[in-house]
Amino acid sequence: xxxxxxxxxxxxxxxxxxxxxxxxxxxxxxxxxxxxxxxxxxxxxxxxxxxxxxxxxxxxxxxxxxxxxxxxxxxxxxxxxxxxxxxxxxxxxxxxxxxxxxxxxxxxxxxxxxxxxxxxxxxxxxxxxxxxxxxxxxxxxxxxxxxxxx
Numbered sequence: 233x234x235x236x237x238x239x240x241x242x243x244x245x246x247x248x249x250x251x252x253x254x255x256x257x258x259x260x261x262x263x264x265x266x267x268x269x270x271x272x273x274x275x276x277x278x279x280x281x282x283x284x285x286x287x288x289x290x291x292x293x294x295x296x297x298x299x300x301x302x303x304x305x306x307x308x309x310x311x312x313x314x315x316x317x318x319x320x321x322x323x324x325x326x327x328x329x330x331x332x333x334x335x336x337x338x339x340x341x342x343x344x345x346x347x348x349x350x351x352x353x354x355x356x357x358x359x360x361x362x363x364x365x366x367x368x369x370x371x372x373x374x375x376x377x378x379x380x381x382x
Contacts, residue, residue, distance in 0.1 A: 236287050243280055299326070299354035324370045328363055 250270030
């Protein structure tokens with residue numbers, strides 16, 4: 233994550249802006265800043281995209297391998313109650329991570345033909361606000377009293 237942030241920050245600060253510095257978002261995102269640039273940063277962005285994809289793939293592989301190890305360890309728990317308790321701890325985390333990744337993928341990999349400032353803002357809100365907001369609710373679903381109340 234740190235390497236990804238450093239690469240994009242260095243690239244962003246080296247791009248000249250000729251259309252002002254007002255961004256139509258509630259925080260500065262790289263695609264929005266690139267829209268303000270007056271230089272053709274195509275090759276630089278392709279290089280960053282390749283590095284980003286490699287970093288994201290490595291992180292994805294690491295996460296998948298970690299979850300496989302966790303599920304293997306949980307399945308070796310001898311008691312049914314112990315396995316249930318372990319799965320009830322892991323699955324909410326997996327739900328939050330899946331929500332974050334799916335909204336982020338949709339925000340950044342949607343075709344440019346369906347891009348609009350309002351849709352970009354909605355997608356930014358979805359992947360930056362929704363997972364943290366739902367995090368307490370998803371984790372509290374382990375609480376039996378809350379389940380009974382719902």
